[in-house]
Amino acid sequence: MRMGTDSDRPVGADGPVGADRPVGADGSAGTDGRGARGPVTRQERALAPDLARGVMLAFIALANAPLFLYDRPRGPRLHVIDTGLVDRIASFVVVTFVDGRAYPMFAALFGYGMVQLYRRQRASGSAEPAIRRVQVRRNLWLLVFGIVHAALLFPGDILGGYGLAGLFMLALLPVSDRGLLAWAAVCTVPVVVLGSTYGLATGGGGALVGALSTQDPWEAMSLRLADWLATTPFTALMVLLPMVLGLWAGRRRILDEPERHRVLLRRAAVAGLTLALAGGLPLDLVVVGVQPSSSVTVNLVYGALHTLTGVAGGLGYAALVGLLAARLQSRWARQALPGQRREVAPGRITTAVAACGERSLSCYLAQSVVFVLLFTPYAGGLGAHLGSAATAGVALLTWLAIVAGAGVLGRVGRRGPAEVLLRSLTYRAPRGNR
Secondary structure, three states, X not given: OOOOOOOOOOEEOOEEOEOOEOEOOOOOEOOOOEOOOOOOOHHHOOHHHHHHHHHHHHHHHHHHHHHHOOOOOEOHHHOEOOOOHHHHHHHHHHHHHOOOOHHHHHHHHHHHHHHHHHHHHHXXXXXXXXXXXXXXXXXHHHHHHHHHHHHHOOOOOOHHHHHHHHHHHHHHOOOOHHHHHHHHHHHHHHHHHHHHHHHOOOEOOHHHHHHHHOOOHHHHHHHHHHHHHHHHHHHHHHHXXXXXXXXXXXXXXXXXXXXXXXXXXXXXXXXXXXXXXXXXXXXXXXXXXXXXXXXXXXXXXXXXXXXXXXXXHXXXXXXXXXXXXXXXXXXXXXXXXXXXXXXXXXXXXXXXXXXXXHOXXXXXXXXXXXXXXXXXXXXXXXXXXXXXXXXXXXXXXXXXXXXXXXXXXXXXXXXXXXXXXXXXXXXXXXXXXX
């Protein structure tokens, strides 16, 4: 199968297009000029992206929960400085396999999803201006969701950064594959420059940690907003690289048809996770106190290396989940009765995790609600007492509870509340169609 495209021709979100004739997902030209169609239906969803989002929400929980700890000094990547062996092992595992590895995977899936949205709209005959309006509205509303999330719950919000970066990504949808790779090279610069700062010990941690450790909830809100406003533009710059690579993957339907891309997925998983482990190890050893911090310059290099290889790790995780989805689909196909077009339903665990991924926005926000209630000094106050190991345990239990809840919603056919709201705001009918 030929997966590449002619790099000298303009490329739309779903492959090569002629300058005057946009092509939909089915190869037909979208010419009826209709407004945008509605959101994706459950029947149109692919297993691998949802399964990847569901799994990675566990990583998001493991990465975010330690930020809620307070009244202790912090080292690189804002991890508290642990003294107990079990806590140090937990920190090592999180920094090695989670920190800076989860958000690139979500960013790549975000770019991938933009291609899926574009392809569905073109296949239904929607006109280019209508598709662009949908994409713009979706990203602008993500910015709004982000600032509300930061104001009420968590200053380390990622939604605003995705929304801001997504607006820029709209300009890249018609760029050729060669142009995309050039942009990917350009986007490594902010990853290296900004990522290098993660190698520095940050003392008190600034507004982000202050917002999560203050006793006054109103002061916490002002600190959260200040941190969000200051950091969101930089977050957007950091997620551009995996988003561009996700767009490239979306053009090839790599996660829509993982069984047809096993070789590529296998290579991406092995290479990405190996790079993430090797590149993250120097900073990991500093975080847990095995290797002393030698100089600012060395720590900056460690931070840049950890962050850049984290992008490879995020893509490796996505590829690994794609391989899992391909294996599951092959198993279900073998279990189907010979000569009959019957699909075997996924197991309960797979269904629940995929349901969590399908409702990833609601589940992401739910994690923040739980962490605020448990950890902050004006609520549960556990952030002053738990170590890194216990905090990781709370994060995983939170994820499991949310997966169970998402599974229930999936079985009764209900969407997540945040998804319902975002879709109603994104796909509102144009005035002429009301």
